[in-house]
Amino acid sequence: MLKQRLITAAILIPSIISAVLFLPTKVFSWLLVFVIAIGAWEWAGLIRIQTIRGRLFYAIAVLLLLWVSCFLPLVFILVTSVIWWSICALLLMRWSKKRPYHPIIATFTIGIIAGVLVLIPTWQAIISLHSLPVIGPKWVLFLFILVWLADSAAYIVGRKFGHTRLAPALSPGKTWEGVYGAIIASLLFSFIGSEVFELSGDIWWVFWGLGLLTILFSIIGDLLESLFKRISAVKDSGYLLPGHGGVLDRVDSLTAASPVFALGIWVLERLQ
Template identity: 40%
Template sequence: MLKQRIITALLLAPLAVLVILWTPHTVTMAVFAVLVVAGAWEWAAFPGWNSAPARIAYAGLMAAGIAALWTSMPESPRLDVVIDVAMLWWLAALAWIAFMPMRMNRAIAAVAGFLVLLPVWLALVRLHGRDPHLVLFLVLVVVAADVGAYFAGRAFGKHKLAPRVSPAKTWEGVFGGLAASALMAGVGVYWFDVTPGPFLALCLVVVVASIVGDLTESLFKRHAGLKDSGSLLPGHGGVLDRVDSVTAAAPVFVFGLEWLGRLS
C-alpha cells in the first residue's frame, strides 16, 4: 500500500504543481471545481445515497453552489461569511469528534458536505487569486504533516488519538506531523518574507485543522461503513481521502492570513 501511495503521489505531484503555478487563474478555478464536484459524488455515499441518480443529483447541487460562488466574484469581501461559517463548522466538528462521535443521521451527513466542500473551493480560489504559491505552500504543509504523522505513528505510536473515529491515529503521530510541518513553516517564513512568530503559529493551527478534517471524513466513513470514499487514486482511495485534510486547512489558512493582513 505504501508503494502504491508513493507512486500515485509522484504521478500527481507534477500535475498539481502545473495546475497551481502555471495555468491561468480561471482554469485553476475550474480544476478545483471539478475536484469538489468529484468529492461531492463520493460524499453522497455518507448519507446513504449510493444510487447513480442520487449521487448525480447531489453532485449537481454542489456544482450549482460553486457556480453561485463563482458568479458572486470569489474575491469579494461579501463572501467572507462563507469562510466564517466554515470556521464555525470545523469548531463544531472538533467538538463532535471529541464528545459525540457515535451520533449521526442522514440529514447531518448531507448538509455537512456543503459546509465542507464549498468553503474549501472558495478558500483555494482566494489563495490562488492572491498568490498561487500560497496554495502550493498550504499543500506542502499538509503533506509534511501527513508524512510526519505517518512515520512517527508507525515508529512510536502508542497512545490513540481518537479510537472511536480512527483507531490507527496516535498522539505520537500528531506530534510527528506538527514537527514536520513546523520545518515547512520555517521555510514559508523566508518564502513569503513574513514575521516568524504569528506565521508559524498560524501554520501549526492549520495543521491541527487538517487533522480535524481527516478525522471528520473518517467519522462519516465509519458511520457509512466505508473504508475509503472511493477508488480513483490507487493507494489513497478516493478524492476525499486525498483532500480531506485540505478541506479544513484551507479555510483556516485563509482566515488566519486575513487576520494577519496578508490577503487584504
Template identity: 40%
Template sequence: MKQRVLTALVLAPLAIMAVLYMPTGVFMALISILLLAGIWEWGLLAGLRKTLHRALVVAINAVLLAALAWADWNDLARQLIVVGLIWWILAALWLTKPEIGKARNRGNALIKLTIGTVLIVPAWSGAALLHAEQPNGPGWLLYAVMLVWAADTFAYFVGSRVGGRKLAPSISPGKTWAGFFGGLAGVMLVASAAMPLLGVGWHQWLPMAALALLTGLVSVLGDLFESLMKRQAGAKDSGDLLPGHGGALDRLDSLIAALPVFALGKLWLGL
C-alpha cells in the same frame, strides 16, 4: 505502500504545477471538479445508494459553485471562510460524541448531505482567495497545501515508527499521539523553510508559526471527521479513484478543512 508512493510521485508534481501556473479561473474550475468528485463520494457515505440521487446532489453543489464563481465572489468568499471556521469548531465538538449521526435514517442523511456543501463551498472560497491574491497568491496557496502534506506525511512516518498511545481509537485506530506531534513538527519545518520564499521577514515568525500550527491542527480535524463518516457508513475508503490512496475525498479531507481556516488566519494575522 509502494502503490501509494508511486501515485503520490505522479500526482504531486502535477498538483504543484497546477497551483503555480494555471490562471485563477482555470485553476478554480479544476478545484470545483475535484470537490464535486468528493461530494459524489460523500453522498455514498451519507447513505445515498442510488446513482440518480447522488448525481442530483452533485448537480446542486455544482450550481452553487458556478453561482459563486460568477458572482462578486471576493467579498462573498470572505464571509464563507468564516462559515468554514464555525463549522470546523462544531465538527471538533461532534468528534467528542462520535455516536451522533450514526443511525442510518433520512434525517441523518439529510444533515450529512448539507454538511457536504458546508465542507466544499468554504474550501473553494479559501482556495480562490489565496490563489487570486497579488502578488504571490499561488505561492501562498501552495504553502497551505505543503503544510497539509507535511502534517500528513510526518504524522504517518513518525506514528508508524514510534507508535504509542492512540489519538482517537474509536474513530481512527491507526492514528497516534506520536504521529500527531510529528505532523505538527513537520508543519513547523515547512513554515520556517517557506518564509524566505514567500518574502516574509523573520520578525513575522510568530504569526507564521501560529498559522502553521493552526493549519496542521485543522487538517487533522478534517481527516478525523472523514474517518468518522466512513466508520458510520461502514466504509474503509471513500472510493477507489486513486490507487493506494482510496477516493478523492480521502486525499482532500485535510485540505478541505485547512483551506478556509488558513485563508482566514492569513487575513486576520495580516500576512
C-alpha cells in the same frame, strides 16, 4: 498496495504542483470545480446515496450552491467554515474514545449539509489564495506542502513511536505521537515559509501560529471523514486513485485546513 500508492503519488504530486504554479487562476478554478464535483459524488456515497441518479443530483446541487457562494462575501464564507470546523472539533473530541455517536450525526439531512460545508469553503479558500497578486499560487503550494508534510510526519512518527491512540473510535491508526510529529513538521516548514515570503519580524510568529492551527484543523478534517466512513461502514470514499482510495481520502485534511489558512492569510495581509 505500496507500489500502487507510490505510482499514483509520483503522477499526482508533479501534476498538482504544475497546475498550481502554471495555470491561470480562471483555469485552475475550473479544474478545482471538477475535483469538488468528484468529492460531492463520493460524499453522496458516504451518506448512503446508492443510486447513480441520486449521487449525480447531489453533485449538481453542490455545484449550484458553489456558484451561489461566489456572490457571498469571502470573509463570511471563511469565518462560517472555521466556526463549523470548530464545532466539529468539539463533537469529535467527545466521540473519539467510544461509540455510539449521537444519532443525529447519522441522519441523512445532516450528511447532506455536512457535505456542503466541507466542500464549498474548500474551493473558495483555495481560489481566493490562488488569485492573490504575484504570490497567490505560492501560497496555495505552501498550504498543500504544509499539509502533505504534516500528514507524512504523522504517519512516519506514528508508525515508529505511536502507542497512544488519538481517536480509537474514529480512526484507530492515528496516535498522539503522530500528532506531535505533524506539529513539529508544521512549525519547521512555517519557519521556512516565513523566510521565503519575507514576512516582517512583527508577524512571523503569527505565521507560525497559523501554520500550527492549520495542521490542527487538518486533523479534524481527516477525522470527520473517518466518522462518516465509520457510519457508512466503508474503508475508502472511492476507488479513483489506486492505492489511495477516493479523492476525498486525499483532500480530507485540506477541507478543514484551507479555510483556516486562507482566513489567516487574509488577516496577515492587513497586518503588514
